[in-house]
Amino acid sequence: MNKPVKLVAGNWKMHGTSADLGEVAAVAEAARALTGRVDVALCLPATLIHRATVEVPGLSIGAQDIHMADKGAHTGDVCAAMLHDAGATLSIVGHSERRDAHREDDSCVKAKAEAALRSGLGVILCVGESDAERVSGLAVPIVTEQLRASLPREGATADGFAVAYEPIWAIGTGKVPSVEDIAEMHAALRRTLVEELGSVGQDVRILYGGSVKASNATEIFSVADVNGALVGGASLRAADFLPIVEAAAAAR
Numbered sequence: 001m002n003k004p005v006k007l008v009a010g011n012w013k014m015h016g017t018s019a020d021l022g023e024v025a026a027v028a029e030a031a032r033a034l035t036g037r038v039d040v041a042l043c044l045p046a047t048l049i050h051r052a053t054v055e056v057p058g059l060s061i062g063a064q065d066i067h068m069a070d071k072g073a074h075t076g077d078v079c080a081a082m083l084h085d086a087g088a089t090l091s092i093v094g095h096s097e098r099r100d101a102h103r104e105d106d107s108c109v110k111a112k113a114e115a116a117l118r119s120g121l122g123v124i125l126c127v128g129e130s131d132a133e134r135v136s137g138l139a140v141p142i143v144t145e146q147l148r149a150s151l152p153r154e155g156a157t158a159d160g161f162a163v164a165y166e167p168i169w170a171i172g173t174g175k176v177p178s179v180e181d182i183a184e185m186h187a188a189l190r191r192t193l194v195e196e197l198g199s200v201g202q203d204v205r206i207l208y209g210g211s212v213k214a215s216n217a218t219e220i221f222s223v224a225d226v227n228g229a230l231v232g233g234a235s236l237r238a239a240d241f242l243p244i245v246e247a248a249a250a251a252r
């Protein structure tokens with residue numbers, strides 16, 4: 001199967017103000033030079049999305065979360081129309097930090113993914129196991145079930161929908177699963193996507209996330225069915241992020 005180019009997305013989490021727009025500009029310039037070899041996106045804090053899309057046109061700018069309703073009495077939340085208005089083209093949904101701190105369950109994540117796709121926003125849907133789940137030996141069935149239960153039933157396309165496998169114990173810790181464990185999980189996620197989505201599931205990109213750095217990116221990108229990365233800490237500075245982007249472009 002001919003896979004699309006890899007997607008490398010940065011997740012700035014709750015970091016960054018307008019003082020950091022220079023980093024966005026540096027990523028945009030490098031991404032432009034790699035057009036057609038790798039897709040690049042930055043998922044910024046909601047407060048920065050509009051400024052980034054105005055001041056740095058041409059880079060895919062995403063959100064880190066989206067509400068499932070079109071509008072309404074949801075204090076502090078942001079809906080699809082607002083993200084479109086700000087210039088975002090995609091959103092992360094179901095990040096483990098939101099599943100945990102905001103008690104988002106699979107059905108909530110699924111509704112968010114469907115709301116985003118319905119509105120024409122791309123989606124990066126996150127799944128991943130805890131440390132205890134990995135130690136139990138049941139990570140693969142647990143994560144594939146999580147994917148099945150949070151998967152949007154409508155609107156998923158190979159261009160506009162990606163899955164990110166992010167083991168919770170690897171996020172921000174410097175720990176990374178073995179390439180064998182990444183390969184096993186990505187193969188299982190691929191099987192699940194094909195079972196659930198048919199031929200679209202064959203081409204949906206499956207990203208790996210959790211302590212991706214310049215020093216491990218090439219090895220991670222060499223694993224079958226790793227179609228990109230979702231990068232946290234190493235996406236905050238262009239100097240750390242761009243070597244990962246270049247590794248993805250070279251891995252194609």
Ligand code: 13P
Pocket residue numbers: 011095166170171172173174209210211212230231232233234
């Ligand atoms: P780190 O790259 O900082 O481990 O974070 C990964 C992540 O949570 C991306 O969404």
